[in-house]
Amino acid sequence: MIYKNILPRLKAVMKPYKIVNGNNYLPTLKRMLNVKKLDITYGTNGKPYIANSNKYFSISHANNLTIIIVMDKPVGIDMELIREYDHKLLKYLNINDDLDNESFFKEWTKREAYIKLHDYSLKDITCLKMDNCHFTYYKDGDYFITVCNNN
Numbered sequence: 001m002i003y004k005n006i007l008p009r010l011k012a013v014m015k016p017y018k019i020v021n022g023n024n025y026l027p028t029l030k031r032m033l034n035v036k037k038l039d040i041t042y043g044t045n046g047k048p049y050i051a052n053s054n055k056y057f058s059i060s061h062a063n064n065l066t067i068i069i070v071m072d073k074p075v076g077i078d079m080e081l082i083r084e085y086d087h088k089l090l091k092y093l094n095i096n097d098d099l100d101n102e103s104f105f106k107e108w109t110k111r112e113a114y115i116k117l118h119d120y121s122l123k124d125i126t127c128l129k130m131d132n133c134h135f136t137y138y139k140d141g142d143y144f145i146t147v148c149n150n151n
Contacts, residue, residue: 015138016147017069017077025059025066032057032070043119058116062143069147076117076148078109079140092126105144110135113148 020028030038039051050057057070058077067079085104090097095107114130115122138145 015140016071017067017138017145019065019067019079019140021066022064023061023066025068029057029068029070032068045119045121047116047119058113060112060116060145065143067145071149073149074117076113076115077145078112078116079143079145080105080109080112082139082142082144094126102139102144106137106146109144109146110137110148113146117148117150 018028018032026038030036033050033053033055041049041051043049048057048059055070055072056074057068058075059069060067060077060079062079062081065079067077069075069077082101082105084101085108087098089104089108090099093107093111099107110130111125111128112122113135114120114128114133115124117133120128132151133148134151136147138147
């Protein structure tokens with residue numbers, strides 16, 4: 001019975017998202033949903049939805065990669081390459097501390113994932129009240145990823 005406790009540990013390290021090369025994420029999304037055809041609709045600010053489904057998804061692009069997440073409840077995801085950033089953005093985002101690159105992109109992806117969850121616009125990034133949400137953070141290679149869903 002050595003293996004009895006392995007599944008919970010494996011689930012803890014399994015990532016709930018897929019990363020694909022390029023921008024053509026639809027074949028991967030279909031596989032994730034186990035469907036042959038999708039009817040995608042869009043919210044006011046461009047958030048994609050699966051019509052007539054109880055599944056939700058979110059995508060993000062960084063460089064030539066697309067990240068996709070599918071859940072049973074509304075979700076937002078953002079992925080950014082960790083790199084040098086313009087420190088003027090700290091004031092723009094109302095962040096008082098000087099952050100290292102990884103910490104900055106944790107804050108940035110948190111805000112973008114929240115925006116995607118609620119179908120807000122990027123112009124709203126400076127005035128968000130990010131309450132009543134659960135954030136999960138991942139570092140995948142040189143990328144920082146944040147998943148946001150309602151509590």
